[in-house]
Amino acid sequence: MSVELQHPMKPELTAEEAARGRFVSGIRSLILNDLAADMKAAYDRRAAPAFARAHGRPPQTSAEAHKALRGDPAFNIYSAMRVQAQKMVWASVADSVEREADRLAGAAAAAGGRVTLNPALEVPKNVGAIEVHLMPGSYTRGDDSVEAGAVYDRGLAVFSMGLMGANLDDIGLSMSRYIALKYPDFRPRRILDTGTTIGHNTLPWKQTYPQAEVIAIDAAPGGLVYGAARAAMQGQDVQFVQMCADRLDYPDASFDLVWSSMFLHELSKKSRAAALAEAHRVLKPGGLMLHMELPPNAEMSAFDGFYLDWDSWYNEEPYYKGYRDEIPQENCVKAGFAAADCFQFVVPSVGIYGEQAIADLVASEAAEAVGQATTGRLAEGVMWFGFGAWKR
Amino acid sequence: MSEVPRPDDTPPGLYDEAGNARFFADPAMDRFVAVVMNMAQELWVQEERLLALEEARGATPVDREAKLKAFIDRIFAPIRSA
Numbered sequence: 001m002s003v004e005l006q007h008p009m010k011p012e013l014t015a016e017e018a019a020r021g022r023f024v025s026g027i028r029s030l031i032l033n034d035l036a037a038d039m040k041a042a043y044d045r046r047a048a049p050a051f052a053r054a055h056g057r058p059p060q061t062s063a064e065a066h067k068a069l070r071g072d073p074a075f076n077i078y079s080a081m082r083v084q085a086q087k088m089v090w091a092s093v094a095d096s097v098e099r100e101a102d103r104l105a106g107a108a109a110a111a112g113g114r115v116t117l118n119p120a121l122e123v124p125k126n127v128g129a130i131e132v133h134l135m136p137g138s139y140t141r142g143d144d145s146v147e148a149g150a151v152y153d154r155g156l157a158v159f160s161m162g163l164m165g166a167n168l169d170d171i172g173l174s175m176s177r178y179i180a181l182k183y184p185d186f187r188p189r190r191i192l193d194t195g196t197t198i199g200h201n202t203l204p205w206k207q208t209y210p211q212a213e214v215i216a217i218d219a220a221p222g223g224l225v226y227g228a229a230r231a232a233m234q235g236q237d238v239q240f241v242q243m244c245a246d247r248l249d250y251p252d253a254s255f256d257l258v259w260s261s262m263f264l265h266e267l268s269k270k271s272r273a274a275a276l277a278e279a280h281r282v283l284k285p286g287g288l289m290l291h292m293e294l295p296p297n298a299e300m301s302a303f304d305g306f307y308l309d310w311d312s313w314y315n316e317e318p319y320y321k322g323y324r325d326e327i328p329q330e331n332c333v334k335a336g337f338a339a340a341d342c343f344q345f346v347v348p349s350v351g352i353y354g355e356q357a358i359a360d361l362v363a364s365e366a367a368e369a370v371g372q373a374t375t376g377r378l379a380e381g382v383m384w385f386g387f388g389a390w391k392r
Numbered sequence: 393m394s395e396v397p398r399p400d401d402t403p404p405g406l407y408d409e410a411g412n413a414r415f416f417a418d419p420a421m422d423r424f425v426a427v428v429m430n431m432a433q434e435l436w437v438q439e440e441r442l443l444a445l446e447e448a449r450g451a452t453p454v455d456r457e458a459k460l461k462a463f464i465d466r467i468f469a470p471i472r473s474a
Contacts, residue, residue, distance in 0.1 A: 015440065015441065015444060016437055019436060019439075019440040020433060020437060022436075022440075022456060022460060023432070023433045023436040023437070024433070026460040026461060026463075027433075027464055029461075034472065038472060067403060070403065075415070076416055077471050079415045080416065080421075080422050080426075081425060081429065083413055084429050084430075087426075088429065088430075312399050313398070313399065313413070314406075314413045316396055318396050318397040318398055321399040321401075322399055
């Protein structure tokens with residue numbers, strides 16, 4: 001199903017634009033549910049047995065599953081259609097953003113959101129030069145206008161098929177609910193969201209901890225301008241700042257919580273390590289670093305690992321597989337956290353399963369069960385993977 | 393298409409000279425898949441316009457999501473046997 005954004009920056013679509021977006025969500029549902037199941041069946045029936053005959057063992061890694069499937073008719077049709085559907089996501093929202101550019105700019109200016117840009121900041125290649133997720137213009141489209149933010153917001157609404165919530169905040173809502181229930185004595189007073197894009201998963205932290213000062217940073221200016229307006233229009237007091245996560249301009253021990261969602265896999269290995277070290281540096285003792293991310297390959301079968309790594313080869317996510325080949329806890333330790341203070345977990349989507357499902361998981365301590373079949377995918381059911389560490 | 397670094401273990405032959413992903417032996421097939429999907433989208437846009445006209449004339453409102461699913465399933469049924 002398609003989703004209609006519920007915040008004041010939402011598009012005023014023509015009937016034709018709405019139909020285009022609805023179609024793209026529908027075709028993505030066919031691809032990610034039905035064609036993905038067909039590909040898995042083909043893997044079990046043809047590809048994996050053929051690989052085993054050739055190598056004397058079944059595929060054991062994501063790369064080997066990819067090698068086994070490459071050229072299979074089910075893989076070919078799934079992949080070709082998924083690439084085209086991804087291009088259609090962005091194409092389906094481009095017209096409405098262009099048509100509404102003046103209205104959006106005016107609304108953003110009137111909203112009075114808090115945003116601080118840094119024109120001297122050199123925007124990293126992964127933010128401005130790589131068309132991540134086949135998104136034309138990447139995150140810096142339109143420079144510091146609201147264009148990039150509007151394209152991302154509207155495109156993600158089409159992309160997510162309703163599985164990321166009405167305002168694309170399901171990850172933040174699910175994770176913040178989990179932390180609040182799991183650690184009731186943890187009451188952060190200062191929260192930093194790194195790689196916020198448009199702040200869609202920042203706002204739930206302000207809602208969960210309304211007394212906290214919440215700062216959201218990103219390297220791309222346009223998304224910040226849009227995100228600040230989007231937050232202000234929803235009555236959320238969040239400060240947006242142009243800054244890189246691997247070079248934080250904040251003093252040591254200045255935050256209680258450092259958070260990110262779907263961010264680390266878009267960084268190079270070097271930047272990712274630096275970002276984690278910076279998170280450790282700016283956390284106060286007793287503070288929490290928390291990241292929602294894709295689950296690591298080590299927790300998954302060869303096919304399931306390949307299924308997620310597909311994006312790295314075909315969806316302009318060059319660092320995605322390298323990130324997923326890493327072990328989160330090892331990265332946390334390298335950043336300065338103690339191994340005993342690291343943890344990982346899986347929580348159900350609050351939008352799909354409800355708040356009680358999260359409460360039940362916390363009560364049963366089952367949320368640490370990583371590697372479930374739906375983890376990290378936008379399929380009919382969604383579970384979000386997270387990891388983090390406490391700073392002593 | 394931007395210049396994109398690839399994962400270290402990327403197999404050869406995944407992309408054409410412009411860096412576009414290729415899946416079929418005949419590159420024209422990749423383009424043909426995109427054409428079919430674009431055509432289906434255009435047809436659906438017209439379908440929604442017809443639905444709107446019919447509803448304006450008093451027809452019972454139609455559940456767009458359910459109708460779209462049936463529409464997509466019908467058009468793309470042949471590829472389910474891949």
